[in-house]
Structures are given as C-alpha cells and as structure tokens.
Amino acid sequence: MNRIVIKNLQKDFMTLRRGRIRALQAVDLKVDPGAFFVLVGPSGCGKSTLLNIVAGIEKPTAGEIWIGDRQVVSVADKRFLPPRRRDVAMVFQSYALYPHMNVHRNMAFPLKIAGDSEEEISRKVHAAAETLEIKDLLDARPAELSGGQRQRVALGRAIVRNPRVLLLDEPLSNLDALLRTSMRAELKRIQRRMAVSTIYVTHDQTEALTLGDRIAVIKDGLLQQTGSPDDIYSRPENRFVAGFVGTPPMNLLDGGLMEKSQRKVKIDDIEDFSRTEIGLRPEHLRITTPDKGVWRAELDLIAPQGSDQMLYLDLSGRQIIVKTDASRKFIENKAVGIDFDPVNLYVFDKKSGRRIR
C-alpha cells in the first residue's frame, strides 16, 4: 500500500491560437494508502491531465509527485520516472484493449514487458481472470466482447501485475446505466480486496459520492474542495461545489430574496443578504399552503421519479426545484408556499463564491 502525494502541481499547454493555457494550477493532494480517491469535475477541468501526469504519460510544468517513499516526478529536481518505472496501472474510458491480441494476451502484455516467465504469466492472468469472472473469455478478441466484458478485461489488465497505484479514467462512462451501477459496486469491492491506492476520475458526481473514500472537486484546473463524500455534500466550501454535487442540484438564488420573504427568517450571524447568494437543496424544501411559506411560488411542473417527485416551482421568474415524497399529491399551475428550516440554508459570498454559512 502506497501513499500518493501531489505537491503544488502545475501544467501549462502551449497552443498556437490561444497561447499558454493553464490546465492545472497549484494542485496539492494526498491519497492515503489503500484509499479510493475520486477526482470529480466538469469535462475539460484538468482531471484527466492530472491522472496522466501521475501515470507518467505527461510531464508537469511545475510541482512534484511521490508514490510511497519514491519521488516519481519533480520539476525542481529535474526528475522524471517514465511510466514503466512507476509501477502504476491505468484503465481508460475507451478501455484501450489491444485489438490484435486475445484477452489472455492483453492481460499478459504488462507481465511480458516486465519479463515474467511463461508459467508466472499464465498463473497471474488466470488469477486475475478468476477475480473478474472472465475465465471463459480468455481466447476471445476484444472485438467479440460486449462493453461490460471489455471493461472487465481492461480492469484485469490493470490489476494483473498488482500495481502500486491504480488509476481509473472514467472507466464506467461507456457502459449503459444498469451495468454501470452494478460495475460500480464490483469495482469498489475489488479495490477493497486488493487494497491498492486508487485515483478515480469522473465527471459524474453521483459516481464520486458512491465510490470515493475521499473526493476532490476540481474546476478549471483548480482544486475546489477535498474531503469525504459527506463533507462535499453537506459542507461545500463554495458555490461551485454546492451546485455541482447532488441530483437535482442545489437551488442557488439571489440573497436579496431573503428580504422579500412573506415571513422573516432569522439567521443569526448575517444581517445583510444583498451581497450574498443563498443555496437550498431540493430535499430540504417543504411545500406549504401559499400564505404560510417563506415565499409564495407557482407550481410549474411535476416530474415523478418513482418513490420521489421533483416539483419545478416558479418564484417570480426563478426556477426552484423541490424534492418530495411521491405520495403527496399536487396540482400544476397552483400557488404554493415554500418553507425550509434555517439550519439547511447555505449562504455564499456573491463575489468570491465562498460559503459564509
């Protein structure tokens, strides 16, 4: 088990049209030994670049990375270990299976490159195939496999040599929804059993919350917040994290609305809401009779989701989503009241986006 430490990492790309582009900026991260660490952010935020740098496929512009007690890259010390000397394994969104090799040879490839003996290779490949339940597929070519099976083979090729670090770049994104959910659970089980330090990149915040022991939210090359799934969900540090995590997303509204309420809501430490933005999670909002709520709004649309339903409200031109139990009956285009417990109110500084409360 190896700790991964990333210090002050920066990556610039030079482009002809736009000049220097900063893909990563002063990224500091620690992944505990054996932890399942998830990097989540919108596409183009630099998360895959970060993963590539850890793998050694790309070189950083500044900063250093340690895997265990070994420094694998440091710009200041002019040190760069190529991927083969880092002992990391990686699974790609496209699976990147070698099309001209059968499953057995795909999984054997890293071992063969490392110079293992034939018996050793065969033993390890079969053991990994056993773990992933793909023993019947060893003779098949990648083209003959389904998406889920390819996914397993890609994972098998990664774990077959028992790497120090496992890197996963959106490995479930190409699977259909049902398969994705079941693979998610299996992935976590395998990771636990192998106890390998893992960095998992995804744009799907649900996936991040389900899988991660710890989560880092990244946007435009800047780390927004690092913490446990609960930290990220319940105590977002800024407006971006608050709005990014959660389905449906948090309702972010202008702070001025607090002055226009039907009923005064008492918030201890904030007097003036004019320079703030407020956030309320859909599940923290309650529907009341029109006159009793904090605000009065119109029920625009009802979207049932099995056990729950999403209510889209129109609050003087702004949309608010409320999540309620499906058993409650509402009628569209009727006035309703919105109420909430002040404890659940998030307040952000309008300018910096930082959470005040």
Added chain:
Amino acid sequence: MNETRLQWILKALAALVLPAFCLLPFGWMLLVCFSRQPDFLLPQVDFAPTLQNLVDVLTDPSLHLMAYLRNSLLVSAVSAAAATFFAGLSAYSVTRLRFPGRILIPLGVLAFSMFPQISIVGYLFKLMASLDWINHHAALILPYTTLGLPLALWIMISHFAQIPVDLDKAALVDGASRLQILFRIIFPLAAPGALSTVLLVFIYSFNEFLFALMLTTDYTARTIPVGIAMFEGLHGQLPWGHVMAIAVVAILPVLLIAAVFQRRIIQGLVQGAVKG
C-alpha cells in the same frame, strides 16, 4: 431509346473500352511472344503459337535473364522493406509525439517528392561513383528507398492516425517503451497499410528505369527494365520475339503479387483513407 438503356450502354462501353485500351499492348506482347515469326511490324496471316521464344530467353545463359530478375527482386524487396520501415518510424513520431511544427515533416517530404527525378541524376551518379557503388545493388536500393519514402510516409501516416492514441498510453503505462509500442502494437495493427505500402514501393522500384540505367553497367546489378532495353543493342537485328518473351517474364512477379494481395492492397489504401 430510353435513358436507362443509354446509361447501360455507356457503362458497358466504359467497362469494355477502358480495359481494352489498357490491355492492348499486353495482348500484343503476348501475341509476339508466342509467335513463330515475330516481326510485329508486319501483319501475320498464319499465327501458330510456340513456346520457343520463352524457352530461348530462359535457357540462354548469355542473356542473363535470371540475373536481371534476381537483381530486380532483391533491389525492389529491400527498398520496399526499408522505405516502409523508415516511413513507419517517421509516421509514428508525426502522429504520436507532440512537437512544434511536426506537420512540416510530411509536407516537406511531399514537396521534395515533387522535384523531377532527372534533376538529381548528375549528383546521384557522382555520389555513387565516389562511394564506389556503381553496379552494386546498394546504388539502386538507396535512391529507391528515398524516392519510395514520401508515398510510404503518407500512407503510413493515414493508417497510424486511425489507431487510437489511448492504445499508446495504455502500453506506456503497461511498461512498454516507444519502440516496443511501435513494433508490438502499432505495426501489427497497421499491417494492412504496411503491406500495401510495401507492395507499392516494390512495384515502383521494380519498374524504375532511369536510375537503373545510369547506375548499373552489367548483369551483376542491372534490373529487368534496363535489361530489356539493352537487349536490342546487343544483337544486330531486333529479336522481337525474345524481347517480348523477357517482358512477359518480367511482368510475372508483379502480376503474381497483385493477384495474391489484390484485396489487401485496396483494403489498405481505402482503410487508411476513410475508416478506422
């Protein structure tokens, strides 16, 4: 006559006339080769086929047909393999490595390939003379490889570009070096393209006349096209039957290759262009 019928007739004409036009010289060649009185300037009334001309050229050691054939095959094969190999290395770096101005490499190669070949003849001769390579296979292999490279490079680039870069990344992380990636992943996947490249350079080298004429002096390195051309000069009269018999023999290897690999050549050329 309605329009579809007209279309059909035009298509049939195109399908018949064009091949006939292309194949006519070959037909004539065969005719003369198998003729008893092979004076192809006079119309022959009574055509009686014979294998005598073929037997003559194949068995007469003073004609050196087998030496020419061997030289041609050797020079063409080595040039084709070398051009494809170097084009592969270059195509890999152009399609995979990020360095500024990498597009200039294939463009520059393309530009150089447009110079008329005759323009380098003088210098090439001096070079080969000073290397003492005149009348050696190497004197032909070097220019054939060089001149085959532009075509080879462009075909290889179009094939390599179809191979997802994720495979390179995966192999890198799996511990492979760049050369291992090239030989164990990229080349096997681009095999149809590499094969069509080899064949095209082979055919080009096999047909080449100008450099072979200039850089060889006798049968130790002379290739078949020059051999045929020189044939007339050796004897007083023009033994057309023998000339055509040699031409038939010369065509055979290329014909054989084309017949065997025809599907793969087209596959390779088309695949690189449109699909992955």
